[in-house]
Structures are given as structure tokens and as C-alpha cells.
Amino acid sequence: MKNKEVLLFLGAVAGIALAAVGSVNSENDVFPQDTLAVVNGVGISENQLKAKIDQIEKAREAALSENEKSALLTSLVNEQLLLERAAELGLAESDATVKATIIDAFKEFIISEKEGAEVGEGELRAFYDENIGRYTPSPKYLISAYLAKADFGGDVTVDTLKANAEAIEMPDRPLPAGLLRRYLGKDASAQITQVQVGEVSGPYKRLGDYLYMIVDEIEQQSPRSFDDVKALVQADYTRIEGEKLFAEYVEKLRAEADIQLNEALR
Amino acid sequence: MRHIFLLCLMLFASVAVKAHSIGRSSSYWHVSDGGVKVDWNLSGAEAEALVADKLADGMSLNAALSQYASKVMNITGERxxxxxxxxxxxxxxxxxxxxxVAHNCTASSASLSHLFESAPSHVHLAHMENGENLLSVGKPVLEFGEGTISASPVEYGGLGVFHILEGFDHLAFLLALLIAVRTVKALFWCVTGFTLGHSLTLILGSLGVLDPIPEVVEPLIAFTIAFTVIERALHVAEKPGKVFVGALMFVGALAVADYLLLQTLPLLVWAGIGLLSYCVWGAAMEAEEKQPRYMLPIVTLGFGLLHGFGFYGVLSEIGLPQTDTIWALLGFNVGVEIGQLIFLSAALTVVWMLDKLVKEARPVLELATSVGLVMVGMFWFAERVYLG
Structure with a gap:
């Protein structure tokens, strides 16, 4: 072959090679191991898809078909695209709901680190003893109440009330403050825990009349035993420890961040 | 006048004929005592083709497909x-x-005979939990039962034959080769090169080593048809320089239009087309009529690579069985070879008979076929680049 023919031959081979190479996707080369898809440079791993499949299969108690699995991958790709677009639009900063959801999710994420941790019985008992009030039912109150047409002031005696006001029919047994609300109304029932036995409390305005109440008896309740409330103690302990962890995490972020407060506008 | 008439005829033919008429789809079956659930997958183009009459009546594609699917998927048990x-x-x-879904039904079989009645060339691969079944007009029924099943290599071989005989773009390329190559020896080397090329890319694509882009491969396949005939034309033209410049300018214009309008083909591919056209057509223009054409077998090998990607496209739409994958793949490839041989034998027989019967008809027939192939190839090329 002459030189020109050789050149043309090599050119033809190179032309075919270029066309063939251009006909093939090159994504396979850039896929990291176990990556099922790359969306604008962000990988979706086989584990991500598997976790999603497991979650759905568990919920519906049946295996997913190949098509459903493929649709799930499509939905993961779509999710990623939507997330990217949301980030571009600055939804995390501009939308209060998104912002609150992200913060809540992050808080949950931090707190969840404590959820799986083993807690010893001794630690739980110590927590129970320290917070015994949490596991003690509220006291019950036996109340007398009077409805007066006039305001007798705050220093009124029981006898004055009995003589000049109408007694309200009340339950004859001690009840928790919450249940007494329906008889006394919001304002009066909120004050019950502050009133001593035999003391008159009032007046509280009620539909143009004046309500007075007298605490006749306070029945204190015993704490529930540790064994009865162990699950509750554990949940409280985990939550409080998680919140402590979250507070520590936020403190750490604050320590690392550059925060400047404008004192002039505070 | 006769030539103009033939040109027009070929143009109309090229518009009317679609390169691929084999319909294909696949499905995933989940059969339990409580009923049957099936997901039927099909390409958008195939979906539109199957319900074309309903679409013409103004029905939406989703509604038409939904109605059609419930009609063609017949599932039976005791009832x-x-x-x-x-x-x-x-x-x-x-x-x-x-x-x-078919609720509350203990199914024993499913028949897709209505599908094959309305689309006789349709091929369907049914994936079940115990294997795969290849369904076609000759085998429209799917039996549910125990034991592992697998679509056989013979069935895939049949699919290969079917595809090449219905894949008009591949046939057109073979016809172009017959026109471009003048001796049996040269034809042997060209067909061998083509076979090696398409076998390689079909296998590499099917095994997931290469991932061809159909939007690029399909126009290139069409281009190979026109390209091969133009190569021959440059050998015999009285003024090859004009044909050379004209053909290169035409390709250049298509490239510029695609780059400015759509960018369907990557620049790398356009560069390859340009380089290939310049070198092969340039060599053909300068070569003597009787000089051995060493370039063509290499070019056909390269074109075989592109056609192999096309074959892979067909196979990937249907799918390969999970078991005996290699055998099914080989079966399909052998089927393609058999189909090729059937077509070449038939074409050579027709040429031989015409030579015997009306010798003077051969030049006219050759010219008409060449013009037709260039037009069909360029039409498909432009159609696939600009219309998708």
C-alpha cells in the first residue's frame, strides 16, 4: 500500500472507532462499586435501595416484583432530583415547615443514638428515685364551692359564703384537679394546688357571678412502684439523655461556629 | 424519466417502510393460590402501535392501553x-x-393469543418465578406449573432469524454489501467481518460490558446503508469527485443541523462519521475498478459492531432468561447468521435468475436498487437523528 492509502486506511479505522466509542455510554466506568445510579454526581447505592425494599416488604408482608423494585429505584432517583431542586431554591431556609422538619429530623437523629443503648437497672432506679414526682399520681381534692351574686372580696369567711351565696353541688369524694375543672371552670381549677385545707379561694368570675371555693381535704397519692413504671422510666431516661446529648451537640456547633450578635438591636 | 420515476418510487417506499416491525414486550408474573399479578412492560412506541386504532378514535394512550391489556391477557384456571x-x-x-391482577383465581395458564392475533410479529418474554417463557404467534400460551423452565436457545435462534428478516435496515445493509462487493471471495470476507463485529458487540452488550445508546446506534445503522452504496458509486461514477464532494457536504450539512438544532449524535460520533467518510470514500474514488478493496472488510467489521448494538437493543427489550443466558444469547446470534444467509442466498438467487432471464435488466435494477438504498439509508438516518 502506498503511504496515502495507509493514511486513509488508518483514518477509516479511527473514524469507525470514534463512532463506536461515541455510541456507548461511559457511565459504567465512573460508577463507584455498588452504586446503582448517579444523579448529578450523587450516587444511589445498592444498600439504599435494599433498605427501601426491605422496609416496604416488611410493611406489606410480601415480596416486591422486579418491576416494583425498578420503580423504587426510579422513585429514589426522582427524590434525589427533587431534593437537589429544593436545595437550589433554598427551601430549607425560606420555608418554615421544611426548616422545622429538618431540625426535628436532625434532633430525632441525634436522640436516636441513645435509643438503642443498653441502660442498667441501677441507673434506671437512680433516675426513678431522683424523679419520683414524675411517677406519683397528682393529689385528689375534696372541694366545696359557692356562687355569689356580689363580690365579697378575697377575705370572705366560710360563714359569710354559707349565708349569702348559693352552694354548688360538688362530688362528695376527692378528685384530681383536672377532673374538677368541669365543676369549677378553668381559672379556679388552675389555682387548686395553691390553696391550703380550709382556706377560701376566690372570687373567680363566672357568667356574671362570683365563684368561691374551699379545699376541704387533700388526699396525697403514693408513688407507683418501680416495677410498674419501669418501661416509662426507661423511655423518660432515654428521652432526657437524648435531649442532653442534643444540647451538647448544639453547644459543640456553637463553639465551632462564628456567631456575632448585634447588641445594639437586642 | 425512468430514473426519476424510480427515484420517486424509492422515496415513497422509504417513507412507508419502517426499519423494524417486530413488536416486543416482556412481563413479570406472580402466581399464587389467591390469584395472579402481572406487570407487562412495553416501549412507548410499541404501546402506541398496539392501540393505534383506539388512539385514532381519540382515546388517551393510558385508557387505550388499559382496555387493550385487559382484553389480550386471558388467564384461566378451572374457569x-x-x-x-x-x-x-x-x-x-x-x-x-x-x-x-386476577383476584380469587387459581390460575393454570395464560393465553396471549389476542395479542398475537392483532400483532402477529410480536414477541413476548414472560418472566415467572420458576423461569422464563418466550411467547410468539406460534406459542401464545403460558403454562403455570412446578419445576424450572427456561426459554430455549432454539426459540432465541428463531427470534434471531425473525429479527434479521424483519429488520429492514439490516437487510438493506446486506443488500448494499451485495451491490458494493463484486466477487464471492470479497463478499465472504465482508460478511465474515460483519458477523464478527455484530457478534462481539451483541455479546458484550448482553453481558453488560458495554451499554450502547440506541438514539446514537440506530441512525448510525441507517448511515451504513447509504455509506456502503456511495462507496460503490465512487468506484463507478464518471465524475467521482462531484459525488465525493456532494456526499461529504450532505453529511456535513446534517452534522451542522444536528449540532445546532438537536445534538442527537455526540460530536465524537459526527467526527467519526466525517473521518470515515472522507477516508473510505476518498480511497474508493482513487482506486481502480479491478483493484482489490482491502478497506471494505475492515469497514464492514466496524459496521458489524454498530449493527450488533442494534441486535442487542432488540434482545434487551425482550430480555434474556436468567438461566442458560449464554445459550439463549448464542441461539439468538446463530439465528441472526441463519437469517443473514437465508436473505443473501435469496438475493443472490434472484440476481442469478435475472441474469439468466433478462441480462439487460441487471444494470437498471442495480442502479434503481443503489439509488433506492442511498435514499432509504439517508431518509432513515435523517429520520432517526431529527425525529427520534
Missing amino acids: QCSVEVEQVRVKANGDYVVSL
């Missing part, structure tokens, strides 16, 4: 099961998935 379409959805790649 005919009632089949409902749960949903029709479009995947990100434009394919359609029709999900059907």
Missing part, C-alpha cells in the same frame, strides 16, 4: 379468571408498565 388493570404507568425512560 376464566376476571382480569383487572390496576394501573398504567410510564417509567422514566418512556416505557409503559401495565399492572394487571
